[in-house]
């Protein structure tokens with residue numbers, strides 16, 4: 001039987017977003033299937049001070065386990081890992097998480113590029129990366145790596161993004177596997193599970 | 195940054211060279227972040243081939259100095275994590291204040307912002323006169339900066355906010371004088387500091403302390419090296435002394451963790 005696109009080939013999903021991405025996430029989370037069999041890593045730009053707000057918001061909207069990514073923690077299927085504020089989140093070859101307090105990239109820490117790139121190397125063609133709304137160009141370099149390693153690049157349709165700049169930059173500079181409206185993200189993710 | 199110009203095997207080769215030629219052991223560092231540092235440096239310095247990069251790192255002493263400076267992550271702040279400093283001020287230092295003499299080790303002190311923050315708290319608790327802060331790092335260049343106690347003025351607004359949030363009692367600007375683009379911190383603060391290189395991955399214990407701070411250093415080490423360093427600290431902390439880690443670091447999986455008791459919500463443990 002021929003493999004359907006994305007089926008059983010997704011080993012990890014990374015979602016990156018900045019200004020305006022929370023709305024999309026809040027729409028996605030309540031409808032995520034509860035038997036997702038890959039880890040989901042969320043990298044969202046935010047201030048260091050509202051530390052647990054994002055985690056609490058997402059946790060309240062899904063039955064999946066949601067937690068801040070912890071140093072040296074292993075990525076587990078069906079669990080959502082939130083990149084902590086003020087650290088970069090990297091994925092190791094053994095699928096554990098390393099945090100890194102190095103320079104900001106694109107004025108951002110966590111930087112979406114950093115997580116996309118390191119996940120791309122580890123998961124190669126079994127990685128799916130989604131880039132959402134935002135007003136800087138973080139994520140673009142990362143998506144290029146994802147492409148190079150054969151992973152899937154998904155970009156939010158800039159016309160449906162509250163802040164179109166980030167997805168626009170991605171669409172201009174990277175060849176996406178698919179461009180999706182914010183409303184269609186949840187379905188897409190659920191289908192990665194089939 | 196192009197992320198695949200150097201592969202995992204080449205990283206291994208380079209780090210083995212560094213150990214052999216220069217005696218610095220980075221082999222037990224978290225792989226993903228050290229690889230990123232290496233690729234970043236390769237790009238910054240416009241190398242055209244891995245062979246050229248490798249040869250330079252191995253044979254050029256001057257370049258190796260730069261390698262060491264750039265491979266380590268030296269980002270730091272004053273009063274980073276204000277609630278941590280609040281807990282030092284309210285829970286830890288008053289206890290140590292009952293001792294005749296306080297010895298503190300700041301391991302991985304980088305350019306010194308943490309040591310100066312600590313000295314300010316000690317001063318406000320009237321304990322600085324009987325304290326000694328040993329501040330160490332693997333990277334000699336950051337120690338040179340730390341000795342000077344001069345930090346970019348542009349960051350001072352943030353530092354002063356952190357300081358106030360941490361329970362600071364004074365006008366922060368009384369601790370420094372502005373000098374062009376730099377803030378020079380009061381000499382009375384660093385008179386109580388001793389700076390020295392120390393490599394946590396290979397050097398031994400050199401004293402006994404009542405408090406060790408090692409924050410945002412262990413995240414760069416793999417689990418085995420983390421445990422080795424915890425053993426090193428264990429052999430360097432007095433009974434009832436304290437160990438403070440960074441906000442994302444933990445003693446949890448270290449076999450001897452049971453012999454330590456965590457203080458409240460902070461990443462501070464007391465040796466029982």
Ligand SMILES: C[S@@+](CC[C@H](N)C(=O)[O-])C[C@H]1O[C@@H](n2cnc3c(N)ncnc32)[C@H](O)[C@@H]1O
Pocket residue numbers: 101266267268269270271274301302303304305308330331332333336392393394395408409410411414440
């Ligand atoms: C991110 S900085 C942390 C500075 C400060 N402790 C803080 O939390 O803001 C990490 C420091 O650890 C130092 N370091 C890295 N490896 C080390 C080792 N093996 N021994 C001692 N210091 C090391 C680096 O040179 C760097 O200055």
